[in-house]
Amino acid sequence: MNCVIKGASYILAHTPDMVLENGTTQTTEKIVNPNSDYLKELPNHLRTYEEAVKYLPNQTYIGNMHPDQLAEIPQPWTDARIEGMDKRVGKYGEIMPQEEFYLMMQACDVFELVRLDKEFVAAHKEAFLANPVIDESIAARLHEGVDAAEVEHFVNDEHAEPLYHNRKLVGYVKRAHDVDVNLSAHVMLENMVSKASAVLSLLHLLRQEGVNKDEITYVVDCCEEACGDMNQRGGGNFAKSIAEIAGLMSATGCDVRGFCAGPTHAFINAASLVKANTHKYVVVLAGGCTAKLGMNGKDHVKKGLPIYEDMIGGFAILLGQDDGINPVVDTEHTGRHTVGTGSAPQNVTSSLVTAPLEAAGLKVTDVDKYSAEMQNPDITKPAGAGDVPLANYKMIAALAVKKGDLEKSQLATFPTEHGMVGWAPTQGHIPSGVPYVGVCRDDMLAGKIKRAMIIGKGSLFLGRMTNLFDGVSVMINANEGIKEEAAAVSQEEIKSLIGKAMKDFAASMLAAAETDAE
Amino acid sequence: MDLENQKRVLNLTEEHGAENIVVVLGAAEGEAAGLAAETVTAGDPTFAGPLTGVQLGLSVFHVCEPQIKDEVDAGVYDEQVGMMEMVMDVDDIISEMSSIRDEFCKYL
Amino acid sequence: MGFLEGKKIIIIGDRDGVPGPAIEECVKTAGAEVVYSSTECFV
CATH class of the missing domain: 1.20.5 (Single alpha-helices involved in coiled-coils or other helix-helix interfaces)
Structure with missing residues (x-):
């Protein structure tokens, strides 16, 4: 049975105080250069929630704007505004403000590690509960909060990580063990943010049409965090903990990791589980990453730009058995960067793009849209990393010319015709291929495109276990209806x-x- | 530049002697290449790493610059870098790198 | 003899530009010794 894409959700949480407290660029700076001009200047560059909501790439991420529409707006998009493009909720999800996200974190905590000031809870509880994705079971998980003195005590005397809102201390995430660094307050906060943003993504997915949570039997998490204690640092299992909060009573699951290529690895794994009939419905999801908040902040501040990296991202995709309607995942022709591929950019691209196409008997131009690494160029260009999606498209086009699939004169138009502008926040795994799955599904259902390729790439060398790079790719095809099985043999x-x-x-x-x- | 990389550059320079070291960069854009080049010649411009205020003045090139490209086996270069060269703005990279070298490099 | 010959090479590659190992392959052909190779990632 073929595997199809039944739905996809995308969420963001605007967390400006976490940029200051938890982004590694900032935490490192506080250690090596505590009185730096950067740290002094940074707060002046933080966006308000309203600014973050009106920012067009964010509206694109949650589904209010098509990437093609975003492409028509001249870059940079810093001050670009479109009337009506200021909605918290989009067809794929929402942009949650920091105060509600803290409540979400607390509701997702099952070990009494996250506690908020009771006045803060009282002030924001109503807004949190008014969110239609917050059902009774999650509402019941909210704690009334603690005295301000308790928050201060844990932060000052018990190594807890502070939670600030508008620079005011409003809560903490405490350590889960006195000695074990794997359960330190720092790690617990990172994991809790990842979990809460993944839960929020899943809750949005569950509200979509045709999604039945009782049918979901497996969940694959593909974030870049690790949970476990000193005896199994990456033991897992985010997936099941997320499924638990969202009430997926029939599901188990596991964590799949592969740096930024993780989501595409997980997507292929999950699609294969459906194709093999091991599971009929599988969710692939991931929450976001506090460490990357403000990652390129020094360049943004230096250039007088806002801190764009103030968003925690998340997504959830439901894969299921062929219904004759939804787009089909081609599990048979996947691209893979192998141990033998090497790191030359052209080898990487050919192993990920042209190799699977050749195996399927297709040309580069047979794929309507490629989704490689959809990082927002507003973020990467001022930081000297260039326009990452555009570089990917140029490389694919150059390879296509080399293979004779494309005329040299078509090089310049290839990125527009077969690519897109990037709209995803630089949350590592979040921009990697998957932000397009929702748009792709809609465009295929609308008959606008027939074939797309999702490409995930990962910088494995950052883990110091190998110098290798990694990547995988997978094609998605418009559904042509379920073909009649060959007549049964009597x-x-x-x-x-x-x-x-x-x-x-x-x-x-x-x-x-x-x-x-x- | 990554703090660990700065530390390694500093230690290796002490070990081998600044005049014997050549730093080769692979940055995607001129500006990023210039910042990395500045770090290993005039010191870390972001004041974050071990090279802050350390003027090593090392010889530094981008892999796409003719000084490196012309010394490398043409077949290997084409295989490893050829296509990326088509994607990057090589002129911009060369101009950024040259200006940093002219100002800060001590071993050319 | 080229100026790279016998030199100690430090490579700072870029994931979105030219990665370290690709530069390594190149400079080795010029008779240089790679003493350190790494790749940076900004995304």
């Missing part, structure tokens, strides 16, 4: 086939015996 036919085979075998034995006799 028992009579089987008998007659076996009989014929036996006769043929006997005849060949006799012939062989005669030959030997001669």
Whole structure:
């Protein structure tokens, strides 16, 4: 049974105070250069929630704006505004403000590690509960909060990580163990943010049409965090903990990791589980990453730009058995960067793009849209990393010319025709291929495109276990309807086939015996 | 530049002697290449790493610059870098790198 | 003899430009010794 894409959700949480407290660029700066101009200047570059909501790439991420529409707006998009493009909720999800996200974190905590000031809870509880994705079971998980003195005590005396809102201390995430660094307040906060943003993504997915949470039997998490204690630092299992909060009572799951290529690895794994009929419905999801908040902040501040990296991202995709309607995941022709591929950019691209196309008997131009790494160029260009999606498209186009799939004169138009502008926040795994799955599904259902390729790439060398790079790719095809299975073979036919085979075998034995006799 | 990389550059320079070291960069854009080049010649411009205020003045090139490209086996270069060269703005990279070298490089 | 010959090479590659190992393959052909190779990632 083919695997199809039944739905996709995308969420963001605007977390400006976490940029200051938890982004590694900032935490590193506080250690090596605590009085730096950067740290002094940074707060002046933080966006308000309203600014973050009106920012067009964010509207694109949650589904209010098509990437093609975003492409028509001249870059940079810093000050670009479109009337009506200021909605918190989009067809794929929402942009949650920091205060509600803290409540979400607390609601997702099952070990009493996250506690908020009770006045803060009282001030924001109503807004949190008014969110239609917050059902009774999650509402019941909200804690009324603690005294301000308790928050201060844990932050000052018990190594808890502070939670600030508008620079005011409003809560903490405490350590889960006195000695084990794997359960330190820092790690617990990162994991809790990842979990909460993944839960929010899943809750949005569950509200989409045709999604039945009781049918989901497996969840794959593909974020870049690790949970476990000192005896199994990456033991897992984010996936099941997320499924638990969202009430997926029939599901188990596991974590799949592969740096920024993780989501595409997980997507292929999950699609194969459906194709093999191991599971009928599988969710692939991931929450976001506090460490990357403000990652390129120094360049943004230096250039007088806002801190664009103030968003925690998340997504959830539901894969299920072929319904004859939804786009089909091609599990048979996947691209893979192998150990032997090497790191030359052209080898990487050919192993991910042209190799699977050749295996499927297709040309580069047979794919309507490629989704490689959809990082927002507003973020990467001022930081000297260039326009990452555009570089990917240029590389694919150059390869296509080399293979004779494309005329050299078409090089310049290839990125627009077969690519897109990037709209995803630089949350590592979040921009990697998957932001397009929702748009792709909609465009295929609308008959706008027939084939797309999702490409995930990962910088494995950052883990210091290998110098290798990694990547995988997978194609998605418009559904042409379920084809009739070949007519079943009757028992009579089987008998007659076996009989014929036996006769043929006997005849060949006799012939062989005669030959030997001669 | 990554703080660990700055530390390694500093240690390796002490070990081998600044005049014997050549730093080769692979940055995607001129500006990023210039910042990395500045770090290993005039010191870390972001004041974050071990090279802050350390003027090593090392010889530094981008892999796409003719000084490197012309010394490398043409077949290997084409195989490893050829296509990326088509994607990057090589002129911009060369101009950024040259200006940093002219100002800060001590071993050319 | 080229100026790279016998030199100690430090490579700072870029994931979205030219990665370290690709530069390594190149400079080795010029008779240089790679003493350190890494790749940076900005995304």
